[in-house]
Amino acid sequence: MTNHKRRQIYITEFDLDRLEDLIEKHRAKTSRDTRNLDELEQELGKAEVVSPESIPPDVITMNSRVRLEDADSGHATVYTLVFPADADVEKGKISILAPIGTAMIGYRVGDKITWDVPGGQKNLAVKEILYQPESAGDYHL
Incomplete structure (x- = not known):
């Protein structure tokens, strides 16, 4: 994943706790996802952690549909950005451990996402948040 400009990403305390647990569990059982785990850890390390009630409604959080x-x-x-167990590419449910999933977390409407793919780089723009659990009052999804 490559980001051309530094941007502030936001993550809820609840998502941070669950994602740190996910990283720890995956590191303990496999080395297959090491690069993705490292990139996710880097993203989390630069995130501003906020309560679920104060996350801006235009930020991609876990279980957001964008x-x-x-x-x-x-x-x-x-x-929809999901945990690995819920991933289903055919239904548009992308794992946080997939390169695009790791790239999406914390981005806002209007942001550009750039990440490396086998054929070069992919560039996406975040156009709309169709559902964000926190803004819908679903603080524990």
């Missing part, structure tokens, strides 16, 4: 637009093709896709 519309992203490919900057090159203009094609829009809806994704």
Whole structure:
């Protein structure tokens, strides 16, 4: 994952606790996801941690459903950012441990996401948050 400009990302205390547990459990049982775990840990390390009630409503949090637009093709896709056990690519449920999932966490509407893919780089724009658990009052999803 590559970010051309530094931006402040936000994460809820609840998501931070669950993601730190996820990282710890995955590190203990496998080395397969080491790069993704390292990148997620880096993202979390630079995040501003806030209470679920004070997260801005335009921030991608865990279980948020968002519309992203490919900057090159203009094609829009809806994704839900989920924990690995809930991932289902066919249903648009992207794991936080997938490169795009790690890249999405903490971004806001209007932000550009750039990450490395086998063929080079992919550029997406965060167009809309269709559902964010915190703004819907679902603080423990």
